[in-house]
Amino acid sequence: MAPQGDAQTSNFTAVSQSFGKYVGPSACAATSCHGSVKPVPKSRILQNEYSTWVLSDKHSHAYQELTTDVGEHIAKILYKTKAEDSPKCLGCHALAPRPEQRARPFEATEGVTCENCHGPAADWLDQHTARESPGKHLQSVNYLHMVDTRNIISRAGKCVECHVGDASKSVNHEMIALGHPDLYFELDSFSELMSPHWHLPRLSAEGKPAEDSSWEGVRNWGTGQAVQLRAAMDLLAWRARGERTNNSDDWPEFSELSCIACHHDLIGPVDNWRQEHGYAGHRPGDPTWRGSSYIVLRLVAREVDPVIAQELELKLSALSKELRNLNSNRDGTANIAATVAPAAQKLAEHLASASYERGEVLRIMQSICEDSEEISFDDERAAAQATMALNALYIAYQKEARPPNANEVQTAIRRLFQQLENRSAYNAGLFAKELHRIRQLLR
Numbered sequence: 001m002a003p004q005g006d007a008q009t010s011n012f013t014a015v016s017q018s019f020g021k022y023v024g025p026s027a028c029a030a031t032s033c034h035g036s037v038k039p040v041p042k043s044r045i046l047q048n049e050y051s052t053w054v055l056s057d058k059h060s061h062a063y064q065e066l067t068t069d070v071g072e073h074i075a076k077i078l079y080k081t082k083a084e085d086s087p088k089c090l091g092c093h094a095l096a097p098r099p100e101q102r103a104r105p106f107e108a109t110e111g112v113t114c115e116n117c118h119g120p121a122a123d124w125l126d127q128h129t130a131r132e133s134p135g136k137h138l139q140s141v142n143y144l145h146m147v148d149t150r151n152i153i154s155r156a157g158k159c160v161e162c163h164v165g166d167a168s169k170s171v172n173h174e175m176i177a178l179g180h181p182d183l184y185f186e187l188d189s190f191s192e193l194m195s196p197h198w199h200l201p202r203l204s205a206e207g208k209p210a211e212d213s214s215w216e217g218v219r220n221w222g223t224g225q226a227v228q229l230r231a232a233m234d235l236l237a238w239r240a241r242g243e244r245t246n247n248s249d250d251w252p253e254f255s256e257l258s259c260i261a262c263h264h265d266l267i268g269p270v271d272n273w274r275q276e277h278g279y280a281g282h283r284p285g286d287p288t289w290r291g292s293s294y295i296v297l298r299l300v301a302r303e304v305d306p307v308i309a310q311e312l313e314l315k316l317s318a319l320s321k322e323l324r325n326l327n328s329n330r331d332g333t334a335n336i337a338a339t340v341a342p343a344a345q346k347l348a349e350h351l352a353s354a355s356y357e358r359g360e361v362l363r364i365m366q367s368i369c370e371d372s373e374e375i376s377f378d379d380e381r382a383a384a385q386a387t388m389a390l391n392a393l394y395i396a397y398q399k400e401a402r403p404p405n406a407n408e409v410q411t412a413i414r415r416l417f418q419q420l421e422n423r424s425a426y427n428a429g430l431f432a433k434e435l436h437r438i439r440q441l442l443r
Helices: 004-016 049-056 058-066 069-079 087-093 114-118 125-129 136-143 152-163 173-177 187-193 213-240 273-277 297-304 306-323 330-353 358-370 372-378 380-401 406-419 428-441
Strands: none
Touching: 049 058, 049 114, 058 069, 058 087, 069 087, 069 173, 125 136, 152 187, 152 213, 152 330, 187 213, 187 380, 213 297, 213 330, 213 380, 297 306, 297 330, 297 358, 306 330, 358 372, 358 380, 358 428, 372 380, 372 428, 380 406, 380 428, 406 428
């Protein structure tokens, strides 16, 4: 007879080899579980997570976006159906698994729910609601389809499935042209905006801070950026190989390129910052790779891991050169992107486990501002990444350093956000000047 431990492992393995089944958000809504109106004091689990989600989290309204005029317009043209009936749309806007993956009935109208992020719960729900026991969480994660959101890389990886895209869920140029919002991601800022339904800092299974709490925002930001790059490279490689669900001959995929390379007012050079800046390194009119998933991250990589930074610089420089050609080689593009993804994963692991200190965070912020020209003139999405980065980093920095001019710096960062409110009105020259002004304030 096999030892009890081996038998238990065997049972878990059998479950893990099947697909998980979903139970819907109502399974989490009891007041004794996660549906309490107020946080429960002195508890490792707040127990009001469901209430926070349903009242304050934009994910709970994701399905309703499909029924708007824009949502219906996109689906009607692309899929000849209503958006709420399109698997392509429901993949990111709802919990809508296949019928065989439903353990009980529930409605897609509830939006992006608990299991979109935490994994299909049918196999781990009973164990989850039982009294805490050693190893219970790891068993659920390793064998029962639970997503380990306590782990930054795992947490960010779940976010980028929709906020960057993958082989089953992606936003392409065709969808953007019809009105779908362009995608971008930054883990720390996005987490703060979604009304956190977890302890800050996050707690481990033992009720202790899971990470160094003083620099948790920095760690979330940096790790999330590396995971975003990994996801972007996986998606690019998939697209370049032609593994597409609609038309494998669609190449290049223009959403991989900078929007402002083509979309701008055709006014005189005196009034046009693009023409005034010039076209160093490429011809006017050439498409340029959209490097917003990397342009700020590279500065962090140089600070924390120069070896990986150099590897990424060389590979992404080659990728950018390849994509600048409208007749870019699909296999070559896919091969380069496929080699970048594991390097980005390695960097994510480094950033997730690294120790941070005040001087290092200050140097990263200063580097972002000193790189104002390249960031600002790359793309407005690169500018957005720089803005969110400075915001996340400075929030953590000022808590530790308590600089006397903190209010002045925060006001300057808010001005960066204001410059990004209207994408059509984005002016790279003005944005670069504001970054330079912030650099003078950082000390």
